[in-house]
Amino acid sequence: MAMAYSPKVRDHFANPRNVGKIEDASGVGEVGNAKCGDIMKMYLKIENDVIVDVKFNTFGCGAAIATSSMATEMIKGKTIDEALQLSNKAVVEALDGLPAVKLHCSVLAEEAVKAALLDYYTKNNLPVPEECKTACDHDCENCMS
Amino acid sequence: MIYFDNAATTCVSKTALDAMMPALTENYGNPSSLHLLGQTSNQALDEARQTVAKCLGAQPNEIYFTSGGSEADNWAITQMALQGQKKGKNHLITTTFEHHAVLHTMKRLEKNGFEVTYLDVHEDGVVRPEDLEAAIRPETALVTIMYANNEIGTIQPVEELAKVCHDHKVLFHTDAVQAVGHLPIDVKAQGIDMLSLSGHKFHGPKGVGALYCRRGVRLTNFIEGGAQERNRRAGTENLPGICGMAAALQEACDNMEENNARVSAMRDKLIAGITPIPCTRINGSLEHRLPGNVNASFEGIEGESLLLRLDLAGICASSGSACTSGSLDPSHVLLAIGTPVEVAHGSLRLSLDEVNTMEEVDYCLEQLPKIVELLRSMSPVWEQMQKEGRC
Numbered sequence: 208m209a210m211a212y213s214p215k216v217r218d219h220f221a222n223p224r225n226v227g228k229i230e231d232a233s234g235v236g237e238v239g240n241a242k243c244g245d246i247m248k249m250y251l252k253i254e255n256d257v258i259v260d261v262k263f264n265t266f267g268c269g270a271a272i273a274t275s276s277m278a279t280e281m282i283k284g285k286t287i288d289e290a291l292q293l294s295n296k297a298v299v300e301a302l303d304g305l306p307a308v309k310l311h312c313s314v315l316a317e318e319a320v321k322a323a324l325l326d327y328y329t330k331n332n333l334p335v336p337e338e339c340k341t342a343c344d345h346d347c348e349n350c351m352s
Numbered sequence: 353m354i355y356f357d358n359a360a361t362t363c364v365s366k367t368a369l370d371a372m373m374p375a376l377t378e379n380y381g382n383p384s385s386l387h388l389l390g391q392t393s394n395q396a397l398d399e400a401r402q403t404v405a406k407c408l409g410a411q412p413n414e415i416y417f418t419s420g421g422s423e424a425d426n427w428a429i430t431q432m433a434l435q436g437q438k439k440g441k442n443h444l445i446t447t448t449f450e451h452h453a454v455l456h457t458m459k460r461l462e463k464n465g466f467e468v469t470y471l472d473v474h475e476d477g478v479v480r481p482e483d484l485e486a487a488i489r490p491e492t493a494l495v496t497i498m499y500a501n502n503e504i505g506t507i508q509p510v511e512e513l514a515k516v517c518h519d520h521k522v523l524f525h526t527d528a529v530q531a532v533g534h535l536p537i538d539v540k541a542q543g544i545d546m547l548s549l550s551g552h553k554f555h556g557p558k559g560v561g562a563l564y565c566r567r568g569v570r571l572t573n574f575i576e577g578g579a580q581e582r583n584r585r586a587g588t589e590n591l592p593g594i595c596g597m598a599a600a601l602q603e604a605c606d607n608m609e610e611n612n613a614r615v616s617a618m619r620d621k622l623i624a625g626i627t628p629i630p631c632t633r634i635n636g637s638l639e640h641r642l643p644g645n646v647n648a649s650f651e652g653i654e655g656e657s658l659l660l661r662l663d664l665a666g667i668c669a670s671s672g673s674a675c676t677s678g679s680l681d682p683s684h685v686l687l688a689i690g691t692p693v694e695v696a697h698g699s700l701r702l703s704l705d706e707v708n709t710m711e712e713v714d715y716c717l718e719q720l721p722k723i724v725e726l727l728r729s730m731s732p733v734w735e736q737m738q739k740e741g742r743c
Contacts, residue, residue, distance in 0.1 A: 220657070221664055226730050241694035241733050244654055244682070248732040266731040268656035 213303035219273035236322025247319040270309035274316035359703035365555035371599030375592040400598035409538035421529035421550030422453035424563035436493020448688040476637035477506035499528035504636030505645025514543035533604035551597030560593030616643040625717035644704040652734030
């Protein structure tokens with residue numbers, strides 16, 4: 208089975224961006240399952256609807272760490288509406304592709320962002336957008352997709 | 353670069369390469385040809401067969417060359433199963449932690465009406481002869497149990513297992529791919545009826561292996577179309593591979609004692625250096641273990657990340673076996689010894705042999721704890737474990 212990672216994936220794995228935690232985060236989302244082999248935790252700092260800071264912690268394979276890293280780069284400085292539009296496909300494209308068996312990691316990255324946004328909406332009694340309602344639940348069945 | 357993945361494959365030794373060169377160059381004749389060039393090749397083939405036989409305590413006419421260990425496993429198991437079926441015997445016994453060459457063959461036979469018993473390998477990764485005895489039935493056609501496990505390196509009590517089989521008049525096959533060239537083997541003294549081996553696990557070339565089948569055990573044809581391997585496996589022989597494998601095996605057997613003393617000292621140093629890392633376990637029996645095998649699980653981190661980080665540090669390792677590294681599932685071997693799924697994800701296999709050095713072990717012990725710490729520092733699983741005081 209071909210398992211080659213692109214140079215971009217390798218770079219984001221070797222030098223992950225935005226690793227860490229935000230103590231006073233506006234929203235925190237955790238998705239995945241240790242039994243599936245990956246968990247992502249995303250921290251957002253939101254000011255005036257803009258994501259001013261983002262950090263992540265990930266337990267998972269090389270692709271899980273690289274997609275988390277890339278997703279944080281793609282939403283940093285963006286508005287929450289823009290972040291809500293982040294798709295797993297865009298993350299994969301930005302990384303110059305992922306092996307087929309690792310595509311689920313990009314789904315996880317998208318869901319981690321949405322889960323953190325859901326936390327932000329809920330905490331602030333804001334209406335939860337449709338995009339966020341469905342994607343924030345993750346279990347072993349869809350981690351293999 | 354440090355190569356700690358010798359259970360996946362080894363480099364071809366100079367001795368093996370030198371033995372291959374004539375067959376790749378001037379002695380290119382087909383061993384089945386009657387002319388001088390053909391007969392020169394035939395002579396080399398005979399000699400290689402004698403060498404392999406001698407190293408196993410077998411007779412040359414009990415050795416069948418194959419394309420590797422997987423073919424030998426497939427051949428032995430399917431043919432013995434089919435022969436058993438003709439006599440109304442449709443039960444097979446194996447273990448839960450075999451190589452997939454055995455397990456997938458069993459799955460196929462199950463679809464064809466066989467019943468398979470998978471013996472427990474206990475927490476230490478060692479099969480108990482009494483478990484085997486309890487599983488044998490009048491309709492058992494074959495027992496196949498690996499000599500040493502490819503992931504956790506545990507060595508099975510082959511002689512006792514074979515004796516149980518013989519007491520019940522059942523054939524005993526062993527997948528000895530990880531053991532041949534590394535452990536002393538005498539098929540006659542140990543009562544092994546059939547044994548699979550692979551050349552590239554002991555510094556021979558890839559794509560060549562052998563099946564030992566005791567005289568008196570009827571082996572049916574595996575590939576039709578020629579008289580090679582006493583009509584059992586047609587196809588012009590891979591003479592360069594066979595000569596290289598035989599030379600490598602001879603070399604490995606000649607130096608076995610010395611190699612094992614050196615390699616097991618490196619293994620023990622690695623184990624002693626890894627064990628103090630918090631929430632870390634060494635998988636499989638420490639006592640019944642291949643000289644070069646280290647297998648550890650680090651809680652809170654994932655194996656592939658660990659491998660990639662080690663690779664960045666110039667260390668080639670493996671998590672589980674290379675055959676399954678494209679899979680997302682944790683190692684079936686670690687699950688078989690009762691490792692929790694989330695812990696099994698964080699496993700690492702370092703497989704050493706005589707080409708490695710103590711300096712390489714020291715470098716690995718300098719890098720590995722740092723990498724584990726780095727990955728744990730960014731792991732939400734580790735964070736949770738800390739919060740719950742689990743580590």
